[in-house]
Amino acid sequence: MARRPTIKDIARQAGVSESAVSFALNDRPGVSQDTRARIRRVAEELGWQPNSAARALSGERSGVVGLVLARPAHTLGVESFFLQLVSGVQEVLSAARTALLFQVVEDIDAECAVYRRWWAERRVDGVLVVDPRTSDPRPALLEGLALPAVTIGEALSPDSGAAAGPGDGRGSSPAHPVTLSSVRADDAGAMAQVLEHLYGLGHRRIVHVAGLPGLAHTVRRMESLRTEAARRGLGPDQVRSVVTDYSDAEGAAATRRVLAEPDPPTALVYDNDVMAVAGSAVAAELGIPVPGRLSIVAWDDSALCRVTHPRLTALVRDTAGFGRLAAEELLAVLAGSPPGVRISERPRLEPRDSTAPPPAHT
Template sequence: MKDIAQRAAVSESAVSFALNGRPGVSEVTRDRIRRVAEQLGWQPSTAARALSGEGSATVGLVLARPAASLGVDSFFLQLVSGIQEILAERHLGLLFRVVEDIDAECAVYRRWWAEHRVDGVLVVDPRTDDPRPELLDGLGLPGVVIGALPEGDAGAHPALSQVRADDSAAMASVLDRLYELGHRRIVHIAGLPTLAHTERRIRSLREAALRRGLTAVRSEPTDYSDVQGAEVTRRVLRQPQPPTALIYDNDVMAAAGSAVITGLGLTVPDDVSVVSWEDSLLCRLAHPWLTALSRDSIAFGRLAAGELMSLLTNAPPRTVEVPVPRLIERESTAEAR
């Protein structure tokens, strides 16, 4: 600070005002001080900011999922990429943890809050019975929920922002399209049943099937892995009345399921149509190319990080809807025989 003050011919207090964005100096002086600071390679000290109560310049993200599943999950890789774009623009860090369950995730939030490690958090995978929003409310830790909270909890946590997509509308659009193609026996190979978005997809599928008078439509939960996706695919296709269409909750399970279908001596889409919830490069490497619900996951991450930046500057929390994922039809869907 002394070096900058000498070079800019101002007082040290003026340097403090200018670099911390506080009133007390003219815009001309502020610009001069910032130019000198850049010439000297000055960067704010994260540790000093935390000690002075100005924040840690870091936000947190905790994933309570098996670590092995993250390396092949295209959604989270793209989501984090979008988050990092916004944080990098603002010279903020991302403190990232992978834990075994939701209790461990809550323990991380308590520790981060006690140690002033993060200024706010990004919360993923809302649960049907989720303790995290109430915990963050109690701690006073700003947070953005990526995905919609359960309907009963949506307005119960006014300090949290939400960035969410309409999973119900997306699932209804998939069922309607398969119905148009003549499919009447449809199985949804779902993700973890404790996740709020899984519950919404299952409910939407059931309601859309009832509306169409379909009785051979159901959901089968999994852990999102290729192993369980393949196991469920094999089981449902060996039943006396096998499905003619399968909807998978992610691209990894869809690719694994397609391989199982081929291994059973069946073909995609002549015998079984396949739809992936997430679109990715994997959907275009599989044979045949997989029909998929597509969304801009990187933009999703950018939007969530931007909402957290707004909260950290004392903007009011809000709920932001992203576009409904759109169905991209490729070679894996066709008219039912």
């Protein structure tokens, strides 16, 4: 088996002592510039890299950040959101020569256990936290561990119904001190766009096929739907949400249930692209034309939405850019910046072939 090069190997080939190699590779005084350059050249030729575990034990950064995902594993393989998010994160981390340690767990308790283990082992310098919960133990845990973190999404608060403003600056409101950094998307404003579009077309019976009920962004979307519906005089018997696990199977099952009702909805809004495509397939199976009798909107745009027939109206957002923003914020915190808030650009609704006015008799 190939053996990893050591400081002893570098010293032997460069013709210097091991202490001189240590000085040179750690930018410490004690060797001449010519010797330092020769040692580094030999280290590069041998393919030497510093031992991240040893660096962490000595108090240096490990060069690794962590991401734990507590979601049903079967929902991840078909949903494009996390793949795009991680690609944006990785783009920034790669440029900074920082690795990403990724783990999927079964629930929030297991996620907290991973954070404790990583902290005890000095495995990561900081973490990216996804899917803020309605009752979330993670912020307090991470603050107690003094483990730098950036939350991707906004936790619920007493003023959570307020829409976030557009922009991509870094800052925090003095009225609400920030203890953990976060990057946020305007879920309430996005849902308002969707309802405005469907209401403008004439829809008065709308069902939102939502994701996991314990997630803060799910609650925020549901609250926005109710608020916007009430502003237009529509009650809960006309506009409502049903929850799922984000999978195509549950999206299809929810679609069957609501379309079998005595007064079925004329429009469905799905919390991801996979469920929207599954719902469109169910409508076709039931002989319900889209958009002739049923309009469909997908929350996240993807290739699925654009190649499905009819092409699905969808909310377009830069998910990879959202990931880049989160990684940039975490690197800034690790470099000594105070915790802050970054707001991503508001998603925009792109009407396509799947939305149209409802039939006149409805």
